[in-house]
Amino acid sequence: MMTSVDGLEARGITKRYGRNTVVDSVSFVVRAGSVTGLLGPNGAGKSTCLHMLTGVVTPDDGTVTVGGITATEPRAKLLLGFAPDDLPLPEALTGREYLAFHDRMRGRSDLDRGLQIMDSLDVLDAVEQQILEYSHGMKRKVQLAAALMHSPELLILDEPFRGLDPDATAVVGHLVESMARSGRSVLMATHDLARAESMCDSVVILDRGSVAGQGAPSELVDRHGRGESLETAFLVMTGREADADRKKQLIADSLERTI
Known part of the structure; x- marks a missing residue:
C-alpha cells in the first residue's frame, strides 16, 4: 500500500479551453490514510480538475502524481479507481460484461471481487x-463496483452518494472510512457539505477555477464559519453568503404572500 508517500499530489494544475481558464494553478495533497473532500459551486472547475487528476485530461501547466507516479503513466492508472458522475455507461452491456471489460482493461482477474461488491x-x-x-x-x-474491484490505493469519487438508497449510502460511507483506516486514500467531490464535514479529514474548496481555501473542516469552520458549520464557511469563502441570505429572504417573502 502507498503508506510511505502521498496518495495524490496536484501541483499548480491549470486547464484552458481557448481563452477560458477553467482551472487555474490548483495545488493540494491527498494524504495516505485520509479522506479529502473537493468542494465548490457549479462551474467551479471540479469536474475538469478530477479529469486531470485521473489522467483523462492533460493539464496545460502543472503536474499530478499518484503514489509518486505521474498520473498519465499506466502504472498510476492501476493504483487508482475512479467513479465519475458524468460518464455515460455502455447500456448494451450487462453489469457482468461491464465489470469484465474493466477487468480486461487492467489486465487483472478481479471479476469475483466486483461481483461481491455488487452484492x-x-x-x-x-x-x-x-x-x-x-x-x-x-x-x-x-x-462503484468497477472502480473498487481491483482494490485501488487511491479512490476518486464524483458525487458518490447521489442516487443511492439509504442502505447503499451507508455501505459506501463505511467503505470510504475503511479505505482510509487501511492506509489508502480517498478524494471525494461532493455538494453535500454536511457529509463532507463529518467524513473528510481535509477539504479543498474551489471557486471560479482557483482554490478559495483548504484545510481540516473544523479549522475552516472556526476561521471562516463563525464556529457554525462548513456550509457557513463555504459561503463566506466563496463570497456567496450575502447572496444566500438574499435568496432565503426572497423565499420567505414569497411564502408569506402565498399564504
Whole structure:
C-alpha cells in the first residue's frame, strides 16, 4: 500500500479551453490514510480538475502524481479507481460484461471481487441485465463496483452518494472510512457539505477555477464559519453568503404572500 508517500499530489494544475481558464494553478495533497473532500459551486472547475487528476485530461501547466507516479503513466492508472458522475455507461452491456471489460482493461482477474461488491450494494440480482434496464441508482452502483474491484490505493469519487438508497449510502460511507483506516486514500467531490464535514479529514474548496481555501473542516469552520458549520464557511469563502441570505429572504417573502 502507498503508506510511505502521498496518495495524490496536484501541483499548480491549470486547464484552458481557448481563452477560458477553467482551472487555474490548483495545488493540494491527498494524504495516505485520509479522506479529502473537493468542494465548490457549479462551474467551479471540479469536474475538469478530477479529469486531470485521473489522467483523462492533460493539464496545460502543472503536474499530478499518484503514489509518486505521474498520473498519465499506466502504472498510476492501476493504483487508482475512479467513479465519475458524468460518464455515460455502455447500456448494451450487462453489469457482468461491464465489470469484465474493466477487468480486461487492467489486465487483472478481479471479476469475483466486483461481483461481491455488487452484492454488498444489493444489485447483484441485476448483473445479467443490460445496463439499459438499470435505474440511475443501479448505474451508480455498478460504476462503484468497477472502480473498487481491483482494490485501488487511491479512490476518486464524483458525487458518490447521489442516487443511492439509504442502505447503499451507508455501505459506501463505511467503505470510504475503511479505505482510509487501511492506509489508502480517498478524494471525494461532493455538494453535500454536511457529509463532507463529518467524513473528510481535509477539504479543498474551489471557486471560479482557483482554490478559495483548504484545510481540516473544523479549522475552516472556526476561521471562516463563525464556529457554525462548513456550509457557513463555504459561503463566506466563496463570497456567496450575502447572496444566500438574499435568496432565503426572497423565499420567505414569497411564502408569506402565498399564504
